[in-house]
Amino acid sequence: MIEKRWQIAPQLSTEQQALADSLGSSLQVDPNLATLLVQRSVTDFDQAKEFFRPDINKLHDPYLMKDMDRAVERLEKAIAQGEKILVYGDYDVDGTTSVTLFYGYLHKYYDRMDYYIPDRYNEGYGVSSQSIEWAAENGFSLIVTLDCGIKSVDKVEAASKHGIDFIICDHHRPGEQLPAAVAVLDPKRTDCPYPYKELTGCGVGFKLLQAFGQSQQHDPALLLQYLDLLVISIASDIVPITGENRILAYYGLQRLNTQPRIGIKALIQIAGLAGTLDITNVVFGLGPRINAAGRIKHAKEAVRLLLSEDVEEAETFAEEINIHNLDRRKFDSSITEEAISMIANDDGLSKAHSTVLYKEDWHKGVIGIVASRCIEQYHRPTIILTQSHGKAAGSARSVPGFDVYEAIESCADLLEQFGGHTFAAGLTLPIENIQAFRQRFEEIVSGSILPEQLVPLIDIDLELNLRAISPKFYRILKQMGPFGPGNMTPVFTSTPVTLVGNPTIMKEKHIKFEVQQGDSACYTAIGFGMAQAFPHLLEKKPFSICYNLEENNFRNKSTLQLFLKDIKFHEPI
Structure with missing residues (x-):
């Protein structure tokens, strides 16, 4: 087992502890849960209400973003004059969900448009010369880029010679010079006053449509139907799930779990995802499959699936993408083995x-x-x-x-x-x-x-006695999601704990055992890739664990179990 550093969050200050005590009392929750909330800067009842129940009406005014007025004006002009609009996105999950969201929404109001995803291998990342030539040959006069374009200074200049304007929606760091586009929407622009800086490319596209919808007096609920796409971009692009992203992810997960679009539903089914989906399911179940289209064949396949409105068609597309994902796994496995060998030798x-x-x-x-x-x-x-x-x-x-x-x-x-x-x-x-x-x-x-x-670091939120765990504790803990960067799934440590019964090894790699602390209930602990700990557990000496608390559903019975992140024995393994 690779040695890891455990870093336990510092104890609350006297002032913070007073806030935690007050918060725990007003919310009637376990003191450990109140500590977790204060660690996340939730210190009073009103903040807790906003944290547990994000409000979709608290999204920022899209017009606070630099150039938003210019972007909306140019989009409206293109529609009014019957210009051809090209929606251009990157080939990763953020790019393909961006294109689906923007094209899918706008196409319901305007049909003189198409979308373009560059080929990962023949064109590479960002705006390509081939795409500009293609746009010029096909009579497009406005290109809206999503999740790319912030560094395409020369390409935007080249396009202008063909009479093509650009609206750039990006979230990457700008270079020293901004492209000479009609509008450059990027919260990371140093001169952009937009209050939240961590939107995905899909998020920036969403804000443009939000502003456009306001200008056109569309029903805001129509755009919210696309939040299932936006939460996939937030999860897969590993951006902080804080502020505006937290609101969008919260409602996006609701949409994903109740009314996902046909293409996403087909993808959920072929991925074998059951029960309520969370950010982790998206990151490991949906994201890689959407990405696989662009990695193995062409990302247009992912957009085609996500835009599909026919169940049979969507199921066929999802099967194709799943095959790409299986191929991706084979390449991933063999190349990783080769790379590790190169380093070791x-x-x-x-x-x-x-x-x-x-x-x-x-x-x-x-x-x-x-x-x-x-x-x-x-x-x-x-x-x-x-x-x-x-x-x-x-x-x-x-x-x-x-x-x-x-x-x-x-x-x-x-x-x-x-x-x-x-x-x-x-x-x-x-x-x-x-x-x-x-x-x-x-x-x-x-x-x-x-x-x-x-040295790999494990950030631990707090030390928890196993006696504190209960169904109510877990129910409230789960409501602290959606979890991700900026609000990670809480990690606990319990020490010392003792083994109950004998450990078992699963698939020669993983370990499973029962653990207890004092007179606490016994809990099943699962450690993936931790089979090396087996002989040390047999010594029956007390040890320390750090873990996430999770629910195991088996044969219609739910039990709480400890998903181990590491085990520490008193002697190094």
């Missing part, structure tokens, strides 16, 4: 503070996933590269606390293109620059990363 790579690997025949569609898998094994900033159109194209992933985008930016002179976020980025460079890039990147990482950032 190279002394320099295994001892480095970063990982940069290149192999010309790796499948470009899964290299981001492979980078994440490598981090699970070697906890450090990782870049996986493969050959694409004679260049090295890659995906970067990082570890908590380290800004991989900044590190890549410091190597900009060796690159042809790059973009992304703090924890994930994409890049393209000449193949002959790979070795120089690997050396520079390692120098930057080793010179700035903290030693503790190279």
